[in-house]
Amino acid sequence: MADGGPRMTTIANTAVFDGHDLLPGRYDVRVDGATIATVAPAGVAEPVGPVIDAAGATLLPGLIDGHVHFLQPDDFTALLDGGVTSAADMATWPPEHLAVLRSQSRGVTFRTSGAPLIGPSGPHSHMPGLTEAVISSPAAARREVAARVAQGVDYLKLVLEAEGRGGPDRDSARAAVEAAHDAGLRVVAHASAVGAIELAVELGVDILTHAPLDGTVSPPTVARIVAKGLVVIPTLIMMRTTAARRGMLAAYDSSRRFVADLHDAGATIVAGTDANSAPGAPATVPHRTGLHDELALLVDAGLSPVEALRSATAVAARLFAWDDRGSVRPGARADLLLVDGDPTARIGDITAVRAVWLAGEATTAP
Template identity: 70%
Template sequence: MTFTITDTAVFNGRELLAGRYDVRVDGDTVAALVQAGTGDPVGEVVDGAGATLLPGLIDGHVHFRQAVDFEALLAGGVTSAADMASWPPEHVAELRSHSGGIVFTTPGAPLIGPAGPHSHMPGLSDSVIDSPEAARREVAARAAQGVDYIKLVLEAKGRGGPESDAAHAAVDAAHAAGLRVVAHASSVGAIELGVAIGVDILTHAPLDGAVSAGTIKRIVEQGIVVVPTLIMMRTVAEARDIAPAYANAIAFVAAIHHAGVVIVAGSDANSAPGAPAAVFHGTGARDEVGLLVNAGLSPVEALRAATETSAGLFEFMNRGVVRLGSVADLLLVNGAPTTDITAVGDIRGVWLAGRRVS
């Protein structure tokens, strides 16, 4: 199918382009970006007057359970996502068959400690790493399954997570296998452990206190990327009736942003019964970019965290951008989200690989 979105502003994943554009899509690819009105539109015409065209959003932290999760993502303008734990491998294969074309990455089952909160989840008894040997064995098993990265669930000392020797062995084994390590770290102690053992990506932000300047300095020096999932942290704080604790999460994001840490937008959206808090697929990603702005990022930085930067982190090739030859995962919104981030929720159209889905 060929269509042209006419007279639209374009945020290309990194910056707002000067002027307005006619953007032509042929099949699943962006085929032309020309100054509005300088040529004749080709194919179906989509009016982009008063709107901004962006890459489809990429949610850097979700959990999939059923086909409707993918439908909700698309309705919210999310066209790719980083899953943060799905198991067993047969279920992952089933999810891919029902994704509707959404591309997603996954670590398979997470590696967990013997007595942390995740140890009570069904199907994770074989994922416990209670020794360096167990850690190496589980990493090898994930690598054999063809996972995209290793997910390691860390807790503060004494909270039932993996001991530091097992966690460190998991990181070393993952790196030896060419896999990065994503660490669930939702407390100050867990963040400190993740930094000490050299994980590549930290997810969540602490509710229980302030992360030290020294730890933040090490995050910068080690090039660790942070996916703070502010919408989940706020929702958890509200659910536990500790809403003031959310200020710790905001302060953490403000501090790492000021320090120059790479931040990626992720919502921790899930539809699993018994989850700590309900964050919805699709709307969660839009909420997250708004909360990143509240924490000190500019609207452009927040949008970048949900498009080009996220695509680069999770290796979604030729996605998260609007340029000649890029995959036509597109989001058309009313208004100017690069100055008013709330406009990202005022959706006029969503396309997945050139196919209009909303």
Template identity: 45%
Template sequence: MATVTVFDGVRVFTGDGLTEPRRVYAEGERIVADGAPDAVVDGAGKVLLPGLIDSHMHTLGRDDLANLAQWGVTTGLDMAAWPLPFVTEMRGQAGVAQILSATTPAVGPGGNHAKMPGFPADGIVTSPKEAHAFVERRVADGADYIKIVTEAAPPEGMDQATVNAIVEAAHERDLLVVAHSITTGAFRVAVEAGVDISTHAPLDAVLDDETVARMREAGMVSSPTLTMMKGIAGARAGAGLKYEYARDTVTKFHEAGIRLLVGTDANSAPGVPFAPKHGESLHDELVLMTEAGLTPVEALRSATALIAQTFALPDRGVIEPGRRADLLLVDADPTTDITATRAVDGVWIAGKRVR
């Protein structure tokens, strides 16, 4: 028999606000409607949130996933990892955050990504005729979505036709396409290609009204990773990159009704311009998103249910019977003060307490 854990007297985040104090039951890995308790967690005065989800992070080892979990981030969407045996190993880790992965991303031959030590040669795509084969390799890898890096123009990045071809091939396989875009020109390439999700926000200028309108009309989603944008702008001061451009672009997205997801680009890679810390940085991202115009409730929804909906994760993102018991218990009300998410009282992954 699976253990039944009862969270007694908690206020539950619903996606729209908090309930009155109530009981939540978890039996084994799932939330259930009721049950005879084997263990009781005193939730008086506390708030129970669905486990947070980081919509953009990178995995270099189990420690990264453990750090996510310690901060209540129970799922991470890895946006580039290789080789495949390593990705498979990380997907199978127990007692830490669960990941999905893009495996190897598609990059142009002249960009910084292609020059990374050990970058897989089969991730470098030079023409439209290579697009189908690239996507089929990712399907064979079991990639959960396709990641591409867009640049304003060759030779650094792929040309428009190549990006278009990758998106078309991915959509034929019913895979979402996530585009790394950190300049306004790169955004336009991604929008023209019809990607599903843009990740990052431009640092060279505020994105223009026409491109924002095209994103809204196409139903594109944004994971702006403001934590990373702020870090890069600070690390490259004097290069004409301004964090304010990224922040103000997110404000435009919010005002336009574009869906926003919370993501950090957390990584532990050596030698990168900036490395947000796994788990902790998501709480920084929540603050930055509210500074860009989201309410605390909107920011929390963007770190839970909206990511689950966007990436088709029907077993998480909300607290209701049948969902995974991925839970974050905090000591204060984050719907009125977003920094309260840092007051972690406990974390459960698939019903097992990990903090």
């Protein structure tokens, strides 16, 4: 870092995955302050500022995790260590805690749903401090949506269960979706059972998260997901961890099959982990390694490594309306991840983190 001068760095002789594809050849990528200045063929221009020799490595956009939970500052440190520079929080309450997290986020930017909307007796109703989030009538649903809108959330999180499993009743859930849409908010439905996924699709939610452990989602429902343009954040690592923890790993086949069918049908899939550090959570997925594992599971379910990487970069950035990131191109925010090897050929190489930059600042020693 030059004393008092412009903060420039050149990442030299690197392969580049630009958020969409692996670019042919090697590049010198110049970072100027918080922004990517140039992406030029290697060796053409004189390097500027400190030069990081990235031979044998691949530069990617900083990863985006489409489903996380935050409890403490260490969660953000762990994300950064794994190369995750942006994230979508899928349930934080109360609002005061959100303000504390924002002040502790170490520069990781995140979108949030605030507190989720839940049913009267489902598994989520036992979480402390969530009694106000229970919607047991359409009027309560509208009131809770209005409260989230006033709080300034980025989307609504609606926890749906299969019929008779304690989730919001159909009329209340429908009222929540309609009120959110009237307010210009998209609805993310937690749906981890076949019945819940069918209900979510019928209600017209915008984003599905999780995947079933209890059976196969029917081909007509998969077709409706594609036709309606729903985005799916399957959190395979959470489903697999949950199944293993219950001693029924075979149930994970349902989750994997859902993603395989979605992929075959051309659905939009975004990578997300459900990473959390809450002691009482049904299963723990670590913030540092969760997204690496998710990418490997997406590839195992049929995505190509490039498709999996897109789902954690450009496609995720588009979903969460971050048009300044998710790609390596001049003018983009310099949230960057440098890994040894080539994750577009071997997805496991994403774990070989060499350096991470957040708005042009190295968070780990390159």
